[in-house]
Amino acid sequence: MRSHSERRALLGFSALLTHSAPKQRDVTSPAPPPVTPLQSVFAPISLTSPPPWVTQALSNLEQGERELQSLRERQQAEVEEVNRELDNAVIEAQREERRLLEKIERDHRDAQGHLSQVKRENAAAVRVVQSLVDQQLRKMGQLKEQIQRWGSTAGGSNKNQLQRGVAEVTQPWEISLTMKRVSFLPTLNRVSRCLSMSAIEGDKLHQSKESHPFNEDKETVVLTLRELEEEGGSTVLDSAYLVKQFGKQGSGRTDFNLPSGVHATVKGQLFVVDCGNARIQVTDLQKNVVQQVSPSGSERSSRICNYFDVAVNSKGLIALTCAAERAVLVFSRHGRLLQTFGGTTIGSTNEELDAPRGVTVTRRDEFLVTDIKRGTLTALKLDPKTGARLERTVVSGYHRPYLVAACLTTGLMAVSERGNETGRVPCIRVLEPGWNTVRILGVCSGLGPVLTCPWGLCIDRDGDVLVADWGKQQHRVLYYPSKGVGWPLVTDNLSSPRGLALLPDGQVVVSDSMNHCVKIYRYK
Template sequence: MAASLSQLSVLSQISEEFLLCQVCFERFSKPKVLPCLHSFCEACLLRYAPDGSHTIRCPLCRQESELPENGVSGLADNFFILNLSDVFTPRKDEGPRRKAVCTICVGQQPAEAHYRCLECVDFLCDECAPSHDHRIARFTRKHHIISVPASENKKLLKREIVCSKHQSEAVRFYCESCTVPICRECILIEHKDHSHTFLQDEVTRHKNTIDGLMKNVRDRIATFEEALRGVDEVEAQLEANRGQAEYVIERTLQDVMSLLRKQQQELGHRLARICQGSKQQLTAHRRSLQSGLDNLLSGFDFTEKALGHGSELDILSIKDQVIERLQGLAVVSPQQDFTMEQLSNLYFEAKESAVDHSLPQLGEIKCGDKTFSELSQATDTRSICSIDSNELDDSSLSECAPKSPKRTAKESVLKKPQILFHLKDETDEAGEFDWPSGVASTADGEYTAIVDRDNDRIQVYNRKGRFECKFGSRGRQPCQFELPLDVAITGGDDPCVYVTDEYNHRVQKLTLYGQYILHFGDNGLFKQPYGIALAKDGRVVVTDIGKHRITIHDPDGNLISSFGSRGDADNQFNEPRYVTISNNRIIVSDHCNHCIKIFDFKGTHLHTFGSCGSGNGQFIGPTGVCTDQEGNILVADCADRLQLFSPEGMFIRHLLNESDGLSGPLGMAMSSSGELVITNLGTHCVNMFRYSSWV
């Protein structure tokens, strides 16, 4: 009844969409709240997490979370949304809303209520209100009586929740020993020896923590909005400078129009391609910022509505999820793109002596402080400026590529790669893997093991690219996985494989044909194990992107040492992904720090190379890493390219790009016989190259 008096004012603040499940777009039925604070019907979530699943991905923000032991039904009930749906959405069989009547009067026709007690939550008529007044009744001396129109106060929107054990009693207390809301009868019977307090006091204590977190999230929202405005300003300046550059190009061209028509078209084409590349980077950055802002707004919006309109029980039922979510959101910052400031710095630089030559060059397109020719050497299809690999012949490549210290004069002519196989998933009708990630080859190159991540299995192929076997399924038992990520293979006549099992928080050791041997790390050692590599003496090196560190183990999984923490210092990481071992050195791709770091087995930092960018020797999120027989380091990154470095980290040349079949390269492996295997997320296939014939 209380809610009916304030229905219009509440509905004016809460949209109809807030009361609908965003999967079925129907009124909520048994709403469940995920750790990301998005709520859905229990039946809808069951379609996203079938029986036996241990994780669930939010249909809206795609955040993956672990499920309780009893699955979707074990998720927290969203009493706040359920109460709003029941109280403020009239049901078909309810008919018109009734007026509030006195809850004290006895009889078939109770009087209409004009007052209400804030403590008892009772509606009172004109006759009962005086007797309830604190100046007359001894038991209600501290109660406060207000008129019904004043109940527009949002405190009165909260529905009274009755005790599940004592239906006549309201839940007004909180048992600190059992951490559950209770009524007066519960205090006298089930919880008589326990420590308890008022429900309102307990809620107030948690509200203070949540209010502090909401302030931090509010500051982050402002930061993201400012970053988005910065992107818009850069794009506007980019368009303005593009127009200015076109004007200068046209004006310069008029002096030599008859001879330079072809060059005019080429310059316009280059300008468009540079601008398009810049816009693609701006669009990607805007999308990343918008996604972060949406997550911040979503969590903040939900918490604000819950605190403003939810009952004490509503807030307590979701307090853990709210606090955990807000703590995560409160430390989120806009991802910095160190190349963005260069994107709008676009102009045309004309040559003053253009008219003095029979076939003069009008000028050069520049972006930042680099010319089109300098930028195009990167052959990066996702950089701010790029050209197709077939535009450069072998001679031009050999002229611009630095020579490795170990190269001879005969190796100065660089050849294009020789593709051997496009490995397909022969066990699937579509002929594709589902997110192939890690890959490893036996020492002789006879067998290659590929992690088929989203199918939760390992597939083995031979040197000729023919399918040999597969093993693994989704689960937590031996030889089962929850998103495997990387694989390493031991040497010898009877090779075994080590597999990082991300969401089971462990590493499994199995035979090459899938027979379980042992596992380690699920005792809290790992949070999200990712990359793995083996030393010649059998030691196992594992990267952990959850704890941002490296761990070293003996062949049986016993921990020997660990090093690293979150940060950007020499001995810190920000999501260390893949790892390889060469000459007793540990080489790690530090993904979010956009660099490669090298350590010895004592954890001592040796050196770092690379930075964020699309130029030679720079990376945009480095992924797979491996070495060749000479110790040179091969690094793939999210810009669909593969670069070659000396053992000391000096840039040598670009090896592959998108035109060679790379699309989201992840894992890499190099056999002793010279086969280079690369997994591709974008095409869900695996490429095998003959490395020794072209380096």
């Protein structure tokens, strides 16, 4: 129990509290909501400016948002660009596919047309050869019948006539069937389509680029040609390149049909034997056909004339060898027949020619003729007006001489010798003006390509020899320098090249027989 005095002291303290001035409160205002202890601790405090760290944090967050937004925009642009490139690549691939299909169809049509043309040309060649063979067989049959009927009772003149007929039909005609061979070689054309993709590494963009090695090769070729041009025109190229080509198969004014021998004058005119059309095509300096020389006569028009080689001297006389007549026909510059040397036709003169083949003009302006049967070279000096023989020089000791060429500058001559089945190999003999052999080409592989079947040939002022050779695998033009080892000069797109000639500017002319055209190459 508390005492009475303590109770009064407590009453005095409560009285003190009662007498303190209380705050006036509006009875009508609602009571404030109760405040929980947690709310009272974390309630925001109203300040006039935020602390620095808050400002820095908000700034960093805003910058991060902007960078992410920019990154998203860049990625979206990159995706759209890649998609556009892919769409373009698909479109280009479709175009390329259509182009390749069209090219394949076009090549197929061209190949079909070319094969059909080759078939027609081979059929024409077969008809020509069969006609020649049939003609010889008919002659032999007629002679055989005459000999059987009149041989026992024939007099001296009839006997001599029959013997001449037998000698005529047994001459070496060398009827050869030249046909184009075709082999199908499938080729795999690889078409590469390279799509350039981009890759992001960090904040850098790298693009892949393709290298083109052929640019270096092209620069090397251009550099080589430039070096050759700087060194001079006498430098021989590794391979000749085509400068001009003219003519096509046909019988028109500018057409050819199995062109054979070709001759180039000192001014640059060309005389080309158009064997299938039985004429000589003459060109101007621009190689446009401006004249035809066609031997006339009832006897020649009724038979197939196997005209072979041609040459023209400085006086304008034209010499044409005919294998069928076994003669050399001499024409004026206007195409009028003046003389016939050899053969058995009416009006011919016996010049001891049995089987003339090649003909050329020497430095002495003489016609030099090869005789494959007699094995001789015959030089004929003719009257410039009448074509009559003024002088004749016969050089013997050659094995089946076929074609011949001469250099008007040095006087050197080159003659091709045909091989045979008894072991004699074909070769080219280079002769000096005194008829002595100074070189033999095409026999030893250490000095250049070995000859298989030589045809046209020519020799330039440097003593270099060019030969058209019919190899077993391909027909080509071979080059034998005066010093050193020879090599193939032209190896592509030739089919039975028969004649060669040199133009004054150093270009070589090739009569491409089975392609029925004349081609001009630059080789120096």
